[in-house]
Amino acid sequence: MGRMARSCTQSVLKAVNYAMGMFGVAMILYAVWMLRVWLRDRDSHHTQTPWFTYTVLGFGVLMCLITCWGHVAAETASGCCLYIYMVLVFLVCVFEAAVTADVLLNDHWEEDFPEDPTENLDKLKDFIKNNFDICKWIGFTVVALQGMSILLGIILKALGPHALMYYESDDDYLPERVPLLKSYVPHQSYNVVSEQFGPTNRFSEFENQPL
Template sequence: MNCRFIYTLLGLGVTLCLITYSGHVAGCCLYLYMTLLFLLLMLEAGVTTDVFFNQDWEEDFPVEPTESFNKFEDFVRSNFEFCKWIGLSVVFIQVWGLCVVSAVLLEAVGPYQNYESDDNIDPESMPLLKK
């Protein structure tokens, strides 16, 4: 029995766990965590782009002798609306997370990151762009 699908999902799960673990353990060097997360998102975007633009995307995958992929394909076709909303929810959550990470990075490298003054003006009320 060929279990490539199970091993692929297991490998992706272990990779996600290692990326998450590196983000929690190595808080001082979050660049490694961000790099691994960025590479994983680029891999996902590449596979999604290949499936979306390539008409013969099923030929990119090896032939499965157990025909489990056909059962999965039939399930997705019969529950297309549900699967569509699940997929859109996952994409929305990823885009939202990317926006939050970008906002945190922009706040960290903002123009007033070392702002120290005895004025009564908060740095939050200062303009975002320097004059």
Template sequence: MASVMRSCIQSILKLVNCLIGMVGIAMVLYSIWLIRVWEREMGGFPFFEDDDDVTPWFIYTFLGLGVTLSVITCFGHIAAETANGCCLYLYMLFIFLLLMLEAGVTADVFLNRDWEEACSLTKNSLFDSHLMDFPKDPSGSFDQFKGFVRSNFELCKWTGLSLVSVQVSLSLSLSLSLSLIFPASH
């Protein structure tokens, strides 16, 4: 009976990691699409450019987060398969750090109503202000997105909070139960 329950928890943890991994892969694919759009609109790749007028930090951030999510989910699959205590605890640490990052961004967006203007830094700071501004969007899609978020702020807020809480609670609770209740036999 215990082995069936352990196998079920391992399978559910793998499924949760698979879903999180799909989000990570989607983020990587979206950032690749953004790179192609950047190349088409600006006439060059956003990497290794000396032009300081526009820095596509959002592409770098999205790509980095997508790769990070993919690596964490790969590590989660390994931890779920082996049910090794060390792997599971390290996976829980990665998920906890991801939760702290998501909580910081969520708190900034929800507590600061002018979050899109707050992304720019002052001229007296270490960075130039144009490095942190949202880029100009000639298509107007970003303005449409901002309008949608503003008009449906409560829906967006609760949807985002629900997704983050389900993601983290399932990952943490399943990996914790797998490591504590069913330790791997050596």
């Protein structure tokens, strides 16, 4: 029963993790499009650094890296990997909550950010205002996925990793059937010596023979 629960939790965590990865890929594609437009029209922008584009690109790459780490954590069910994964997702949630609170509670939130030479930040702001319902549900979905990933990580940590499997082989090499990401402990052979018999003295045979 525990093995089945662990496998189901791993599968759900992988699915949630992949969904967050798709969000990161979408941000990377959006940043690449903005960077392409900026390189085409950079003469009119006085060659200023497009910080908003680089921020979106960096955040998308970060989400993809967290997704890769989350896949390893879900596959191995290792406590260390799960802890790091949950901490990274939690820090991303804190960052998103801080930015959202600043935008909602501060009427002059635009002054907290440097000027964007590409004006993509203003375009994004107008797009969110015109499509607020869709953007709201997208934001709720992303936050829900992040919360589910942390919860599933806690559950998987409580269930623990897979039981160590011992593989017997006549060769000194690892068999091909050993999974790559599972913990492998080689089989150790022991020589059982009966305490009933003491050590044999080879010289006693010569002592009993007549000269």
